[in-house]
Amino acid sequence: MDYLAQTAVLLAGLFPKLVAGFLVTLGIAAAAVPLALLFGLLLLAPRMDRRAFICAPTIGFIELMRNTPLLVQIYLIYFGLPLLGFYPSEFACGVAGIALQHGAFLVETYRGAIETISQRQWDAARAIGMGRFKAFRHVILPQAILKILGPLGNQVIVLTKDTSLVSAIGVMELTMTGKMAIERSAVSVEIFVTVALFYLVLTTALGGAARLIEHRAAGRH
Amino acid sequence: MFDVLIGNLTYLLRGAVMTLWLAVAVVTLGTLLGAGIGILAAVGNRIIRGTITAYIFILRGIPVLVVMFLGYYAFPALGLRVNTYVAVGFAQIVYVGAFTAEIVRSAILSVHPEQIAAAKSLGMRRTAILREVILPQAIRIAIPPLLNNALTAIKQTSYASVVGAWELTYAAREVVERTLASFQIFLGVMAIYFAICYPLSLLARWCEKRLMATH
Numbered sequence: 001m002d003y004l005a006q007t008a009v010l011l012a013g014l015f016p017k018l019v020a021g022f023l024v025t026l027g028i029a030a031a032a033v034p035l036a037l038l039f040g041l042l043l044l045a046p047r048m049d050r051r052a053f054i055c056a057p058t059i060g061f062i063e064l065m066r067n068t069p070l071l072v073q074i075y076l077i078y079f080g081l082p083l084l085g086f087y088p089s090e091f092a093c094g095v096a097g098i099a100l101q102h103g104a105f106l107v108e109t110y111r112g113a114i115e116t117i118s119q120r121q122w123d124a125a126r127a128i129g130m131g132r133f134k135a136f137r138h139v140i141l142p143q144a145i146l147k148i149l150g151p152l153g154n155q156v157i158v159l160t161k162d163t164s165l166v167s168a169i170g171v172m173e174l175t176m177t178g179k180m181a182i183e184r185s186a187v188s189v190e191i192f193v194t195v196a197l198f199y200l201v202l203t204t205a206l207g208g209a210a211r212l213i214e215h216r217a218a219g220r221h
Numbered sequence: 222m223f224d225v226l227i228g229n230l231t232y233l234l235r236g237a238v239m240t241l242w243l244a245v246a247v248v249t250l251g252t253l254l255g256a257g258i259g260i261l262a263a264v265g266n267r268i269i270r271g272t273i274t275a276y277i278f279i280l281r282g283i284p285v286l287v288v289m290f291l292g293y294y295a296f297p298a299l300g301l302r303v304n305t306y307v308a309v310g311f312a313q314i315v316y317v318g319a320f321t322a323e324i325v326r327s328a329i330l331s332v333h334p335e336q337i338a339a340a341k342s343l344g345m346r347r348t349a350i351l352r353e354v355i356l357p358q359a360i361r362i363a364i365p366p367l368l369n370n371a372l373t374a375i376k377q378t379s380y381a382s383v384v385g386a387w388e389l390t391y392a393a394r395e396v397v398e399r400t401l402a403s404f405q406i407f408l409g410v411m412a413i414y415f416a417i418c419y420p421l422s423l424l425a426r427w428c429e430k431r432l433m434a435t436h
Contacts, residue, residue, distance in 0.1 A: 063415075064411065064415060067376075067414065067422050068411045068414040068415055068418065069376040069378075069380070071379045071382070071383070071390060072390055072410055072414060073411070075390075075393070075403075075407050076407040076408065079403035079404075079407065080403045080404040080408075161283070161285070164284035165286060167383070168383045175284065175286060178287075178290070179290065182294065188294035188298060189294050189295050189298045192290050192294055193291070196283045196287050196291065199283050199284055200279060200283055203281075203283075
């Protein structure tokens with residue numbers, strides 16, 4: 001058999017395994033995205049609080065998350081929590097690590113969007129008798145969401161690519177599946193090119209979906 | 222409680238020096254490569270532009286860890302024997318280059334076309350327009366995102382440990398395997414990364430503010 005046919009046969013044999021790994025990758029992303037969005041929202045109020053004893057520790061935590069590698073954060077959770085008596089699964093540790101770091105990036109995205117909406121809008125909403133919450137809910141938030149959609153789409157794509165790091169703690173997702181397959185066979189580059197293609201298809205689809213949502217939302221206003 | 226960390230600090234700091242070397246190599250070479258490609262993408266003909274668009278699109282859609290594995294396995298497959306640092310570093314340079322190219326290209330394209338028309342009407346040549354009109358403005362726009370790009374690249378050097386390159390994160394795992402003091406060691410390592418990354422992060426934000434103020 002020539003090289004092409006041989007490689008094709010090998011990759012076809014591996015395909016079900018790679019698809020299984022791909023589904024785990026999807027699962028990690030699907031669990032981490034809503035958690036990261038939520039975690040970012042939870043940090044928003046303390047981050048924007050004017051009292052130093054509330055906002056200073058929040059800023060400290062956010063900066064620590066943003067300025068250290070995600071891999072080390074995942075290791076800290078995975079190898080550190082058992083010392084404290086918790087034994088979560090590899091999957092849960094990976095999802096938690098990803099959600100924590102991306103949540104810390106998202107707070108700043110949220111804050112940036114809220115702060116670019118001019119103070120005059122706040123003043124106008126307050127002047128017609130809206131309370132702080134009502135002004136936020138009906139005036140600031142709808143505009144902020146429009147501004148956030150673009151960066152949010154990007155963040156989801158970065159997060160999806162970051163799921164590959166969970167392979168470092170032994171979760172059998174796409175990257176890990178590729179690595180294991182290489183250790184058992186003679187071809188290596190071909191397998192990782194296939195793995196890369198899986199990721200490329202996923203991120204391209206996500207990018208397309210993000211643009212579509214952004215376009216729709218912009219059209220409605 | 223933290224004497225394990227203090228006892229192993231010299232070993233970890235040796236890892237940090239390796240991380241710094243890796244970071245300096247990846248950031249300088251990746252930025253230079255990306256800047257060249259980004260300029261080519263803005264001025265080149267259709268074939269060059271298409272090729273560069275494909276390069277940027279493909280690399281940006283793949284996790285850097287997968288690109289590192291590809292680099293690690295590609296050299297031996299091509300019959301070349303290189304050490305892990307070269308293979309992983311090369312992969313990361315190509316990766317950082319794609320992100321840099323996109324930043325540089327969009328910075329160049331954000332310079333208003335009327336300025337180019339004005340420069341042409343003054344009789345300036347293409348290279349002179351690029352050098353004296355476009356690039357000075359584009360560089361100012363590109364600096365903050367390039368700094369953030371460098372920051373991401375520095376953090377990503379830790380992923381090289383997964384492929385087998387010895388640096389700070391790899392050293393930390395070794396120490397943890399020996400001492401089992403995972404919490405203390407990884408917290409200490411996070412502090413070292415923070416000390417490297419945070420000043421750059423502040424610099425990026427300062428440049429962003431200055432740029433906003435001048436516009």
